[in-house]
Amino acid sequence: MLNYIVRRLVYAVILLVLISFVSFVIINLPPGDFLTQKIEQLRARGDRSAESRVEDYRVRYGLDKPFMTRYATWVVNFAQGDFGESFEYERPVKELLGERVTFTIVLALATLIVVWALAIPLGVYSAVKQYSLGDQIITSISFIGIGMPGFLLALLILYYAVTVLNIEATGLFSQQYVEAPWSWGRVIDLLNHLWIPAIISAITGIGGLTRIMRGNLLDTLGQPFVEAARARGLANRAVIWKHAVRIAINPLIVILGSEALPGILGGGGLVSIVLNLPTITPLFVDSLKKLDMYMAGTCIVLFSLLLLVGNLLSDLALAWVDPRIRLE
Amino acid sequence: MSEPLIEIKDLRVEFNVREGIVKAVDGFNLTINRGETVGVIGESGCGKSVTARAILNMVPKPGKVTSGEILYYRRSKENPSDGQSRTTDVLDLTKLDPDGETIRQVRGGEIGMIFQEPMSSLTPVYSVGTLINEAVSLHRLSPVKRVGAQITETIQTHRRVTKAEGRQIAIEMLRKVGIPKPNERVDSYPHQLSGGQRQRVMIAIALSCEPVMLIADEPTTALDVSIEAQILDIMRELQESSDMAILFITHNLGVVANMAHEIVVMYMGKAVERAKVQDLFYQPQHPYTRSLLQSIPKLGQKKSGERLASIAGSVPDPFHLPPGCVFHPRCPAFMPGRCDTITPQWTQVGDDHWASCLLYEEAGK
Numbered sequence: 305m306l307n308y309i310v311r312r313l314v315y316a317v318i319l320l321v322l323i324s325f326v327s328f329v330i331i332n333l334p335p336g337d338f339l340t341q342k343i344e345q346l347r348a349r350g351d352r353s354a355e356s357r358v359e360d361y362r363v364r365y366g367l368d369k370p371f372m373t374r375y376a377t378w379v380v381n382f383a384q385g386d387f388g389e390s391f392e393y394e395r396p397v398k399e400l401l402g403e404r405v406t407f408t409i410v411l412a413l414a415t416l417i418v419v420w421a422l423a424i425p426l427g428v429y430s431a432v433k434q435y436s437l438g439d440q441i442i443t444s445i446s447f448i449g450i451g452m453p454g455f456l457l458a459l460l461i462l463y464y465a466v467t468v469l470n471i472e473a474t475g476l477f478s479q480q481y482v483e484a485p486w487s488w489g490r491v492i493d494l495l496n497h498l499w500i501p502a503i504i505s506a507i508t509g510i511g512g513l514t515r516i517m518r519g520n521l522l523d524t525l526g527q528p529f530v531e532a533a534r535a536r537g538l539a540n541r542a543v544i545w546k547h548a549v550r551i552a553i554n555p556l557i558v559i560l561g562s563e564a565l566p567g568i569l570g571g572g573g574l575v576s577i578v579l580n581l582p583t584i585t586p587l588f589v590d591s592l593k594k595l596d597m598y599m600a601g602t603c604i605v606l607f608s609l610l611l612l613v614g615n616l617l618s619d620l621a622l623a624w625v626d627p628r629i630r631l632e
Numbered sequence: 633m634s635e636p637l638i639e640i641k642d643l644r645v646e647f648n649v650r651e652g653i654v655k656a657v658d659g660f661n662l663t664i665n666r667g668e669t670v671g672v673i674g675e676s677g678c679g680k681s682v683t684a685r686a687i688l689n690m691v692p693k694p695g696k697v698t699s700g701e702i703l704y705y706r707r708s709k710e711n712p713s714d715g716q717s718r719t720t721d722v723l724d725l726t727k728l729d730p731d732g733e734t735i736r737q738v739r740g741g742e743i744g745m746i747f748q749e750p751m752s753s754l755t756p757v758y759s760v761g762t763l764i765n766e767a768v769s770l771h772r773l774s775p776v777k778r779v780g781a782q783i784t785e786t787i788q789t790h791r792r793v794t795k796a797e798g799r800q801i802a803i804e805m806l807r808k809v810g811i812p813k814p815n816e817r818v819d820s821y822p823h824q825l826s827g828g829q830r831q832r833v834m835i836a837i838a839l840s841c842e843p844v845m846l847i848a849d850e851p852t853t854a855l856d857v858s859i860e861a862q863i864l865d866i867m868r869e870l871q872e873s874s875d876m877a878i879l880f881i882t883h884n885l886g887v888v889a890n891m892a893h894e895i896v897v898m899y900m901g902k903a904v905e906r907a908k909v910q911d912l913f914y915q916p917q918h919p920y921t922r923s924l925l926q927s928i929p930k931l932g933q934k935k936s937g938e939r940l941a942s943i944a945g946s947v948p949d950p951f952h953l954p955p956g957c958v959f960h961p962r963c964p965a966f967m968p969g970r971c972d973t974i975t976p977q978w979t980q981v982g983d984d985h986w987a988s989c990l991l992y993e994e995a996g997k
Contacts, residue, residue, distance in 0.1 A: 537740030627821040
């Protein structure tokens, strides 16, 4: 077991190095670099003084060094916890991300809990009462949730909030609280804003998960061991939860590890952009557009790290709940 | 000895599906006496398994018991030692709430069941011991000896068995069904056992609560022939030591000949013949039974080039059952004008030998 975990961690490190290299290469593929873009902008505005400082910047950011040297420096620093400096903001990447990580995680965990707490009971109900009115309603709403892109839903809710409810729906705080220190009012203000992204992510997330739970459980309910458990005299509730759901839920553990955990940082990107939320994704998208390479690279490596850790955790969890799975 | 335990009277089970209504069981009668083995044989889809599930009031959806009753002569399990205060209630199992307390006590506790698919009848995430324990803790009570304050004799009361006791019972049961090293096997998971061992475990679970009847729904169909013989032996041994009735459902005539005292032949949801095992095999009366027996290959009697006898035609479409006797399109003794118009009645054709065929109704008149 320990052996297995160590081996997986070693693979994960190798994989991370490869991912970081490939993403570094890809970020470097577009012609030019951050500075050439910057100069274009300044020139368009008629500012010529920057051109003389370009060489200073080039040296400062190490853009004059060969590709491999830059990569090596970045990786070594990364391993020591220094993620480099953002060209765009002229601040360390670590600081910039740090500001947003908390909100991202709060938002994602809130959604995750809502989604799972609702989707599993709904899926179970939907399967146990197959073809009942309740099942039909849940199924219809699920399909709307799956079919409707999150950003479209965000726009609709935004429109509704502004025109009908007459409230400001973007961002996580109202104007007066954005820079304010934490206070009771600020928390309430946060909650007032948080429900919109939470609902959007929940509707789009619940649909798929409910359908998966329903399908898995229907398969399991048809298994002989469910009938055998009932024939042993167990109450319906015990048959469903202890014998059917207990088996049907296993595949969801894989989803939790491989989708939900990386989704904490990366998920809901478009929704975040539409609603102007201070999560990591808008920053990441922006950094890709502006060739802000250390920022972009750090985001990619962080997402990959979460995916790898998530996969490892879900494999361990699966082996823990299902005796048929052995880690070798 | 021949005290009835289960009486099935005119049972009808229908499946209401999109294409129409399937009468899976259509006016079926059967009496099972205490300690006796009754075999039910018939082709796939003749309603054997549905009847078994109806006894436990767990007919799968969209099936429904539409009429008839299943009477269960229930002896109180309490105080089996004092003998005199045993009462017998009559319960109609089909009228009970399918998730109610009473039927749940009957299921597993008084009527155990083993299934056709030992490979998938055990929940894969629980160990054998856990599964047996689960059944035992639901149904089995353990006597408590308590010395009264005034009187010196012991008073017996009952309580639920504890986990440790349940584990002991599990080990003991595994030993009884012939699982080697029961002390270790009790912690095995189903996937670590072979098919035969899993069926033994199923039997151990079913018998751990000391039921008065065991329903065995094709328990050996999925097993090798050598394992089949072992499983049948175990069932017979355990039956002898416990005075338990067995309802043995199978399509294997050889198996049922070995196991049952009495045999009921089913065709399209109806009982067509019922007799003691000897009578049925040596003097079959119903043309369907005869055809079934003829279709068993016999060693040494076959001339070269001769084809194995089979029943002409095929099982009718359950949505369009033939009028009159449902077997008439395939029957070698078909009487035009009678069999396709008149529904045959249950007729006595010998000593404890009944058949549902117009051949004998005519003779009786």
